[in-house]
Amino acid sequence: KAGVTQTPRYLIKTRGQQVTLSCSPISGHRSVSWYQQTPGQGLQFLFEYFSETQRNKGNFPGRFSGRQFSNSRSEMNVSTLELGDSALYLCASSLETGIYGYTFGSGTRLTVV
Amino acid sequence: KQEVTQIPAALSVPEGENLVLNCSFTDSAIYNLQWFRQDPGKGLTSLLLIQSSQREQTSGRLNASLDKSSGRSTLYIAASQPGDSATYLCAAPYEGYGQNFVFGPGTRLSVLP
Secondary structure, eight states: OOOOEEEOSEEEEOTTOOEEEEEEOOTTOOEEEEEEEETTTEEEEEEEEETTEEEEEOSOOTTEEEEEOTTSOEEEEEOSOOGGGOEEEEEEEESSTTTTOOEEOOOEEEEEO | OOOEEEEOSEEEEETTOOEEEEEEESOOOOSEEEEEEEOTTSOEEEEEEEETTOSEEEETTEEEEEETTTTEEEEEEOSOOGGGOEEEEEEEEGGGTTTSEEEOOOEEEEEEO
16 A cells, blocks of 8 residues: 655755645544654654644744645645754654654655745 | 653764653653654655554564553664664653644664665
């Protein structure tokens, strides 16, 4: 079966712009979580959506937002990009909030210049 | 709050050696624990998921154990191969339930031919 699909794979944006990343979970998975990975901070939790509702949010500024659609696909938006937002953004899906573990996508590499 | 640490931070071994990677977590009220592998610039590949009711999980040359009382998990890799070279991460649930995972910093493994 198809895995977790993240698009695009690579992005280059300019400071001050905004960006939208997309994640399609495994079919039947209702939980989608987003993580930011940087060399200095490692993997940090952004937020989790379950059945179109945000169930949990990490310690990130309000410039980071997300949503989930009725087909469980999720988008993440970052507004007013800063250089420090350059990172690998990973999406993970699960049947039920991690009870059965998480499956990760290949990530979107965002570079802010 | 869940905190996860991993030792060693890096490990370099000759091909064929058996090795152990260690993971410690502060909140023992976990629902499960998951081990991942990450190749440079790539997403996370799930290796093993251990439910709280289990003590061990095995997949091929990999064996993971979980001791909730001591807050520890170990990943044992038998007969290591150069293809095992990657960063290995363990992840434990946040706030005692699988809302999302808190990741350790990882162990960077190099297996030399």
